[in-house]
Amino acid sequence: MDVQRLLIFREIARTRSIGGAARSLGWTQPAVSQHLRHLERQAGTPLVLRRPRGVQLTEAGQALLRHADAIAARMQAATEELEALVHLRAGTVRLAAFPSAGATVVPAAMSLLAQRHPHLDVRLREAEPPQALDLLAAGDVDVALTFGHAGERPAGTDEMVRMPIGEDPLRLVLPRSHPCAQPSDVPLHLRELAQDKWTGGCERCTDHLRQACESAGFTPDIRHGTDDYVLTQALIARGLAVGLLPQLALDAARDPGVAVRPAAGVRPRVLYLVHHREADQIPAVRSAVQAVADIAARAGHMAASPATAAGGAWDPGSA
Known part of the structure; x- marks a missing residue:
């Protein structure tokens, strides 16, 4: 009828x-x-x-x-x-993010989104970029927060929108007793650490470390491999290795036993928000993307704030 x-x-x-x-x-x-x-x-x-x-x-x-x-x-x-x-009086948005962003950018963005739209339900899944993109392609999440290293071919498909939202500088992390630990604000060349033992991160990050060191004229002696940035810093703090860590990982947790120096000649990794092309017409997805982008903009290209440099909590509002 x-x-x-x-x-x-x-x-x-x-x-x-x-x-x-x-x-x-x-x-x-x-x-x-x-x-x-x-x-x-x-x-x-x-x-x-x-x-x-x-x-x-x-x-x-x-x-x-x-x-x-x-x-x-x-x-x-x-x-x-x-x-x-x-009108965002209801709705759910599912977000996947890699660990260091999940500990820094995402909680601040979720808080901002809760202020703007209190009834919106935001759900987070931790996933490295390749897994996050798989979740997005399968329809298990609505937005993926990923990163790409300099010179790396962008991941994703033509059906997906990749929006760059900021840069995450890579830092050399050393034991405080290391001869190159000071001065902390002067860039250090990778070749100065050619004789050191290294610790790698996730598979993509370890590949990037190896390429960066080879571009500097040496092959790194990578003794350890972990994508846990707390464990990485614990190894470094005890003099077992040196490493190359993103600023977000240091913002999320800073071991007092490590020294950090800018890495000369090493380009930052780029942060991206990825979603299906038509998803920006969905109010909940559009609002979540805007909140994450706003937090990234406040953070000033993800540079460390005075609070994080002193070992405090990451506060994008102070950046």
Whole structure:
């Protein structure tokens, strides 16, 4: 049955007259009568009995009215739910982020999003960029926060939008007792550490470390491999290695036993927000992307704030 005709019939039943339904709907009385006739032909039986002062529902009309009421209620519920989603009074956005961003950028962005849209449900999954993109392609998340090293071929497909939101500088991390530990604000060339033992990170980060060292004229002696930046710093603090860590990892957790120096000639990695091309039309996704981008902008290309340099919590508002 035609839903519009069911709703017209419901209005006839509510007003108890064809004329009343016409006035309520803003239609002409003949148009309402015609829709009623079509509906009765579909039903195969009269739905109303015409009376001098209006109409009376037949038993079939009363049965159909119950279904028409249910349909009207569901349509109203659908309208209200869609309005809530459009105006961000409800909705869910699923975000995947790599660990150091998940410990710094994302909580600040989630807090900002909660201030702007308190009823929006944001759900986080930790995943390195390749896994995050797989989750995005499979539809398991809506937005992926990823990174790319300088010279690396961008990941993703033509159906995805990759928006650069900032840079994450790479720092040389040394034991405080290391001869090159000072001065901390002067860039240090990788070749100065050619004789040291190294610790690598995730597979992509270790590959980038190896390439950067080879460009500096040596092959690094990589003794350890872990994507846990707390463990990496613990190894370095005890004099077991040196390493190349992103600033975000140091912002998330800084071991007091390490010294940090800028890495001369090493370009920062770029942070990207990735989502399906059509997803920016979804209010919840668009708002989440904006919140993460705003936090990245406040952080000043992810440079360490005075609080993080002193070992405090990462606060993008102070950057």
